[in-house]
Amino acid sequence: xxxxxxxxxxxxxxxxxxxxxxxxxxxxxxxxxxxxxxxxxxxxxxxxxxxxxxxxxxxxxxxxxxxxxxxxxxxxxxxxxxxxxxxxxxxxxxxxxxxxxxxxxxxxxxxxxxxxxxxxxxxxxxxxxxxxxxxxxxxxxxxxxxxxxxxxxxxxxxxxxxxxxxxxxxxxxxxxxxxxxxxxxxxxxxxxxxxxxxxxxxxxxxxxxxxxxxxxxxxxxxxxxxxxxxxxxxxxxxxxxxxxxxxxxxxxxxxxxxxxxxxxxxxxxxxxxxxxxxxxxxxxxxxxxxxxxxxxxxxxxxxxxxx
Amino acid sequence: xxxxxxxxxxxxxxxxxxxxxxxxxxxxxxxxxxxxxxxxxxxxxxxxxxxxxxxxxxxxxxxxxxxxxxxxxxxxxxxxxxxxxxxxxxxxxxxxxxxxxxxxxxxxxxxxxxxxxxxxxxxxxxxxxxxxxxxxxxxxxxxxxxxxxxxxxxxxxxxxxxxxxxxxxxxxxxxxxxxxxxxxxxxxxxxxxxxxxxxxxxxxxxxxxxxxxxxxxxxxxxxxxxxxxxxxxxxxxxxxxxxxxxxxxxxxxxxxxxxxxxxxxxxxxxxxxxxxxxxxxxxxxxxxxxxxxxxxxxxxxxxxxxx
Amino acid sequence: xxxxxxxxxxxxxxxxxxxxxxxxxxxxxxxxxxxxxxxxxxxxxxxxxxxxxxxxxxxxxxxxxxxxxxxxxxxxxxxxxxxxxxxxxxxxxxxxxxxxxxxxxxxxxxxxxxxxxxxxxxxxxxxxxxxxxxxxxxxxxxxxxxxxxxxxxxxxxxxxxxxxxxxxxxxxxxxxxxxxxxxxxxxxxxxxxxxxxxxxxxxxxxxxxxxxxxxxxxxxxxxxxxxxxxxxxxxxxxxxxxxxxxxxxxxxxxxxxxxxxxxxxxxxxxxxxxxxxxxxxxxxxxxxxxxxxxxxxxxxxxxxxxx
Numbered sequence: 001x002x003x004x005x006x007x008x009x010x011x012x013x014x015x016x017x018x019x020x021x022x023x024x025x026x027x028x029x030x031x032x033x034x035x036x037x038x039x040x041x042x043x044x045x046x047x048x049x050x051x052x053x054x055x056x057x058x059x060x061x062x063x064x065x066x067x068x069x070x071x072x073x074x075x076x077x078x079x080x081x082x083x084x085x086x087x088x089x090x091x092x093x094x095x096x097x098x099x100x101x102x103x104x105x106x107x108x109x110x111x112x113x114x115x116x117x118x119x120x121x122x123x124x125x126x127x128x129x130x131x132x133x134x135x136x137x138x139x140x141x142x143x144x145x146x147x148x149x150x151x152x153x154x155x156x157x158x159x160x161x162x163x164x165x166x167x168x169x170x171x172x173x174x175x176x177x178x179x180x181x182x183x184x185x186x187x188x189x190x191x192x193x194x195x196x197x198x199x200x201x202x203x204x205x206x207x208x209x210x211x212x213x214x215x216x217x218x219x220x221x222x223x224x225x226x227x228x229x230x231x232x233x234x235x236x237x238x239x240x241x242x243x244x245x246x247x248x249x250x251x252x253x254x255x256x257x258x259x260x261x262x263x264x265x266x267x268x269x270x271x272x273x274x275x276x277x278x279x280x281x282x283x284x285x286x287x288x289x290x291x292x293x294x295x296x297x298x299x300x301x302x303x304x305x306x307x
Numbered sequence: 308x309x310x311x312x313x314x315x316x317x318x319x320x321x322x323x324x325x326x327x328x329x330x331x332x333x334x335x336x337x338x339x340x341x342x343x344x345x346x347x348x349x350x351x352x353x354x355x356x357x358x359x360x361x362x363x364x365x366x367x368x369x370x371x372x373x374x375x376x377x378x379x380x381x382x383x384x385x386x387x388x389x390x391x392x393x394x395x396x397x398x399x400x401x402x403x404x405x406x407x408x409x410x411x412x413x414x415x416x417x418x419x420x421x422x423x424x425x426x427x428x429x430x431x432x433x434x435x436x437x438x439x440x441x442x443x444x445x446x447x448x449x450x451x452x453x454x455x456x457x458x459x460x461x462x463x464x465x466x467x468x469x470x471x472x473x474x475x476x477x478x479x480x481x482x483x484x485x486x487x488x489x490x491x492x493x494x495x496x497x498x499x500x501x502x503x504x505x506x507x508x509x510x511x512x513x514x515x516x517x518x519x520x521x522x523x524x525x526x527x528x529x530x531x532x533x534x535x536x537x538x539x540x541x542x543x544x545x546x547x548x549x550x551x552x553x554x555x556x557x558x559x560x561x562x563x564x565x566x567x568x569x570x571x572x573x574x575x576x577x578x579x580x581x582x583x584x585x586x587x588x589x590x591x592x593x594x595x596x597x598x599x600x601x602x603x604x605x606x607x608x609x610x611x612x613x614x
Numbered sequence: 615x616x617x618x619x620x621x622x623x624x625x626x627x628x629x630x631x632x633x634x635x636x637x638x639x640x641x642x643x644x645x646x647x648x649x650x651x652x653x654x655x656x657x658x659x660x661x662x663x664x665x666x667x668x669x670x671x672x673x674x675x676x677x678x679x680x681x682x683x684x685x686x687x688x689x690x691x692x693x694x695x696x697x698x699x700x701x702x703x704x705x706x707x708x709x710x711x712x713x714x715x716x717x718x719x720x721x722x723x724x725x726x727x728x729x730x731x732x733x734x735x736x737x738x739x740x741x742x743x744x745x746x747x748x749x750x751x752x753x754x755x756x757x758x759x760x761x762x763x764x765x766x767x768x769x770x771x772x773x774x775x776x777x778x779x780x781x782x783x784x785x786x787x788x789x790x791x792x793x794x795x796x797x798x799x800x801x802x803x804x805x806x807x808x809x810x811x812x813x814x815x816x817x818x819x820x821x822x823x824x825x826x827x828x829x830x831x832x833x834x835x836x837x838x839x840x841x842x843x844x845x846x847x848x849x850x851x852x853x854x855x856x857x858x859x860x861x862x863x864x865x866x867x868x869x870x871x872x873x874x875x876x877x878x879x880x881x882x883x884x885x886x887x888x889x890x891x892x893x894x895x896x897x898x899x900x901x902x903x904x905x906x907x908x909x910x911x912x913x914x915x916x917x918x919x920x921x
Contacts (some may be wrong), residue, residue: 034655041341043371045364053693054708057659057685061712064657064683069371071364072689073381079360085534086577094361094576096768097599098368229698245476269708277703292711348648350678352671376678378671380688386667391843393884396891401668401883404906405675 003304005116006124009135009171014178020139021146023300024293030065031296037067042306045099046072047091048126053135054269055126058291059103062298071099077107089118096120101305104128122305131167136301137268138171139228140294147293148264148286149223152176158185158218160249161228161274163194168268169228173198177207184209184218185218187249189241192230215249219258226266227251227274252276259284266290310611312423313431316442316478321485327446328453328606331600337372338603344374346613352406353379354398355433356414361576362443364434365598366410369605378406384414396425403427408612412434431605431613438474443608444575447601448533454600455571455593456530459483465492465525467556468535468581470501475575476535480505484514491516492525494556496548499537507546522556526565533573534558534581559583566591573597617918619730620738623749623785628792634753635760637914640908644679645910651681653920656867659713661705662687662740663721668742668883672905673717676912685713691721703732710734715919718742736919738912745781750915751882752785754908755840761907762878762900766790772799772832772861775842775888777808779832782882783842787812791821798823799832801863805842823873829862832913833872833895840880866890873898880904 001019012020030036044063046056051074060070076082083093087105092115095102101122104112109132112125125136146152157176159169162187173194176182184202186194186209193211202209212218219225230249235242251265256279259265267275267287279285308326319327337343351370353363358381360405367377383427395413399422402409407428411419416439419432434441453459464483466476470493480501480561482487491509493501494517500518509516519525526532542549558572563586566572574582574594586592615633620912626634639895641659644650658677660670665688674684690696696705702720706729709716717738718726723746726739740786741748760766771790773783777800787808790796800823807825816823826832833839844863849856870893881889881901893899 037654040344043368051689051692053687053690054695057687057709057712060685061657064685069376069683070685071367071377072379072686073360073364075358076360078358079575081361084577085539085579090577093595094598095364097595098364098602180430232699268697270695270704272699287708288711291708297713346649350675376683378674378678378684379686380667382665382673383667385665388668388884391884392846392886397884400902401905402671404902405671405909 001304005111005122006135006301007116007135008137009175020300021143024143024296027296027299035065040067042068042100044068044070045102047076047095047097047102048074048105049076052105058294059298062295062302065252066299092119136298138175139221140297141172142175142292144286145224153180156183156222157224157226158187158222159226160187160215162192162230162234163188164192166228170198177202177205182207184219185212187212187215187218191238224264229272247256251279253278256282308611312429313442313608314419314423315440315482316445327607328450331450331603334603334606342372342476342480347374349375351375351377351404352409354383354402354409356383357380359412365601369602373606376405399426420456441474443473443605445482447604448479450604451593451597451600452531460487463490463529464502464531464533465494465529466533467494467522469499469537469541470495471499473535477505484509484512494522494525498545528595531571550606558586560585561591563589615918617734620749620915621730622727622747623752623789634914635757638757638910641913643911649679654681656682657713658682658684659709659716661690661709661716662688662719666719672908673912676909680913706733736787748781750912751782754911755786756789757911758900758904758907759838767794770836771838771840772801772836773840773891774829776802776806776844776848777802778806780842784812791816791819796821799826801826801829801832805852838878843886865893867892870896878910
């Protein structure tokens with residue numbers, strides 16, 4: 001699989017996803033052996049228009065494990081030339097002369113695609129704009145299910161939290177919809193339920209789903225519980241939601257008893273109080289392993305650009 | 308050529324410039340082969356007192372292509388010790404104990420020279436203060452002419468835009484004045500014309516020049532059209548200039564018809580609307596190639612410090 | 615000596631200190647040979663919650679001299695996930711999946727210890743909170759005495775400046791108290807004298823000390839003069855101190871005549887006007903050499919984590 005750019009999750013067909021996951025498995029073996037120097041002539045530019053140190057560190061770690069090196073900014077908006085009014089396209093053309101791949105965190109929806117159109121080197125979307133794409137997060141989530149549940153076909157996934165605004169759950173639902181016999185349980189207070197566009201998409205792909213508000217009922221059914229943050233400002237807007245959440249959506253040791261012995265708890269992080277710290281030691285808690293898988297997926301994507 | 312420090316364009320004699328350009332040509336071959344590891348024991352410190360991510364990335368890319376590594380800050384003014392009142396000299400002495408070369412973007416005119424006087428490792432000036440020196444930009448501009456026009460002696464260069472305040476055009480005019488039979492056309496509205504000190508310098512060096520305000524008349528004459536930004540605040544000050552500019556100094560496809568088939572369009576970037584995006588695809592547009600040449604010149608300078 | 619984490623100076627016993635100093639001597643030989651590539655598979659994460667570019671550069675230089683590589687932020691407080699309310703513990707767990715060692719500059723006292731408790735990779739404290747620990751500074755100070763005076767047992771050290779609030783002098787006094795026949799001279803205006811807790815500690819360890827206010831009297835007695843900053847805000851509070859300081863605590867060429875020919879002047883830097891620039895050229899001025907020793911000590915600590 002040779003990639004030119006990575007700008008949206010949709011560009012990956014099902015066979016390409018599985019190819020990518022196999023490559024990520026290879027990357028794990030490489031990391032366990034202490035990394036490689038195969039890509040030591042490559043330079044990655046981290047071009048972040050808004051800070052996202054976690055994502056930046058993950059990409060940079062991936063690049064360094066491959067033997068490459070990094071030039072990095074997380075305040076490209078203060079880039080002297082950007083302040084002077086330079087277009088994203090010009091910036092990308094210039095940075096492409098300093099590097100072999102650009103990891104772009106844009107502050108505009110569609111920024112990565114615009115960048116890819118003019119760039120002389122591959123561009124990877126590291127999140128573009130609030131509500132835009134963050135394809136590598138979606139890929140690492142799916143890879144974690146693939147790796148830990150062993151198969152994605154037939155998997156039963158509950159998504160809980162603020163599904164209406166959650167970029168990660170929307171992307172993951174989108175990708176899961178491509179697989180066979182997947183069952184999705186959207187668990188949220190009505191005001192924060194998964195939006196109609198995704199439900200329509202799933203219906204078109206004959207993907208089974210249900211809308212729920214009682215997590216306790218759903219928990220025993222599923223292989224994966226994917227928890228997302230409900231931001232404080234959302235809670236502040238809905239006093240009613242606030243109480244419902246507090247009483248029914250928080251994951252604690254009690255809740256974990258309802259989950260299957262080989263079930264998984266995932267979370268895109270950062271977490272607030274959706275998951276009690278006491279749950280961290282449970283082997284079914286996969287959220288920190290997800291971040292490790294993120295490095296592997298990003299290594300696999302980088303390798304796919306150059307092979 | 309062994310360099311001790313790089314603080315101003317004036318320190319380069321004509322033979323040293325040509326030696327540097329030959330070395331930059333070598334660097335291009337090295338980059339095309341995937342870089343070198345010859346300098347893997349070297350650490351470069353990017354010590355930027357004001358953000359200039361483009362310049363920083365260019366230097367860091369140069370260092371990484373040579374196999375070296377980088378420690379980097381672009382907000383040295385928030386350096387805890389600087390905030391506590393530490394002098395530039397002390398900071399440089401300390402950073403010299405952490406690195407093998409310091410690339411300094413100072414916010415004071417003459418900062419690089421002061422740093423060089425006390426530093427135990429070589430210092431390279433990456434721009435010092437508004438109106439101060441930025442020698443590596445001048446060198447990369449001159450190198451681009453050398454490389455693309457093949458010879459600097461006898462070259463005809465039009466400089467257009469805000470010549471009064473333009474650091475890059477002033478430095479380039481200064482360096483071009485050292486060569487034989489160069490002809491310079493300064494094209495600007497009278498209020499933004501090249502200042503008398505440079506004109507006097509050129510006169511002393513018997514370098515031919517003319518002051519123009521009609522770009523269309525000049526364009527068919529020249530080998531190189533060097534365009535610079537006229538900042539919005541300058542335009543705002545001069546309503547009359549604003550209209551003149553709009554009507555006569557913007558480079559578009561129509562204007563390009565007046566330029567020789569083997570002419571060059573250069574620009575220090577970032578560009579605003581001085582050059583229409585439609586011009587980018589013209590092979591005579593050298594402004595993005597300039598940024599690539601910047602990496603090569605900086606590699607050559609770094610190598611010159613250690614060889 | 616295998617270390618798990620480095621969170622406080624107190625964790626080092628006397629034999630471990632000497633072992634560390636021997637290792638730092640080895641590191642100097644390695645640096646003089648151009649560094650090593652032995653740790654090229656290792657990634658260090660610089661996780662700084664407040665800027666301290668000097669400390670960050672020193673650690674990163676140490677890591678690069680060992681052949682390793684670095685991912686780095688000096689504004690972890692703007693870490694998108696931290697802004698969203700992520701705990702230090704969660705951040706450290708995540709960053710541990712991107713790196714092989716975390717160098718943490720926390721803004722909370724005890725931050726490094728909390729981090730060490732949950733981290734899957736070693737954590738090194740690079741300063742935690744105002745008034746908290748900064749063990750590597752204390753170690754490099756002690757190493758400088760060890761290296762330049764040859765022995766720590768029996769050394770006579772004068773500490774001058776703001777001893778009441780000085781983290782470095784407090785830590786150094788603490789460590790010196792573990793050695794034999796050390797004599798400490800605390801020279802400060804009464805309001806800024808060394809606090810009782812340290813004096814009690816020294817008394818318990820039978821370490822000789824005296825409280826003085828006349829530096830001229832003390833200078834001829836000592837092997838080491840350790841000068842610290844008296845911050846402007848402290849001076850502003852005490853008009854009386856201000857004048858006393860100005861008249862008696864500044865180190866100039868005149869003062870240096872009172873110091874033994876083989877005495878040492880140390881300073882944690884940054885310096886303000888406590889030491890006149892004219893003193894820099896005196897071979898007894900060790901403050902810039904201290905920063906170089908800092909790289910060696912940090913290399914030794916990093917190696918101790920992995921060997």
